[in-house]
Amino acid sequence: MGIPSEMRDAWAAKRKNPFFIASPSEDQRLINSRNCTQEGVRAGAKAASIACVVSAVPTLTACRMIPWAKANLNYTAQALIISAASIAAYFITADKTILECARRNAQYGKSA
Numbered sequence: 001m002g003i004p005s006e007m008r009d010a011w012a013a014k015r016k017n018p019f020f021i022a023s024p025s026e027d028q029r030l031i032n033s034r035n036c037t038q039e040g041v042r043a044g045a046k047a048a049s050i051a052c053v054v055s056a057v058p059t060l061t062a063c064r065m066i067p068w069a070k071a072n073l074n075y076t077a078q079a080l081i082i083s084a085a086s087i088a089a090y091f092i093t094a095d096k097t098i099l100e101c102a103r104r105n106a107q108y109g110k111s112a
Contacts, residue, residue, distance in 0.1 A: 039097055050089070052085070
């Protein structure tokens with residue numbers, strides 16, 4: 001019970017030949033959006049790595065020296081604290097970077 005070969009071939013041909021031909025400005029928009037996404041990923045990864053170190057040092061130090069933290073924060077809690085800070089930094093920074101890049105490209109598109 002699969003897709004009949006004629007229908008599969010028709011769908012494959014339909015994918016290769018779209019109904020419309022993209023204009024050069026549309027191609028440029030796609031390139032700009034990919035560049036914005038890549039820029040956001042790079043900035044987010046950089047922010048996440050910094051946040052990981054910045055949150056790991058005090059968390060691990062507190063769990064070694066403060067009696068309450070030593071008694072109540074096991075390894076899972078420590079990992080959750082560090083990873084939550086890293087994940088939040090990644091998504092916030094990536095989102096801000098992508099929006100700023102898109103805003104910059106929109107202003108560039110209006111003036112041209």
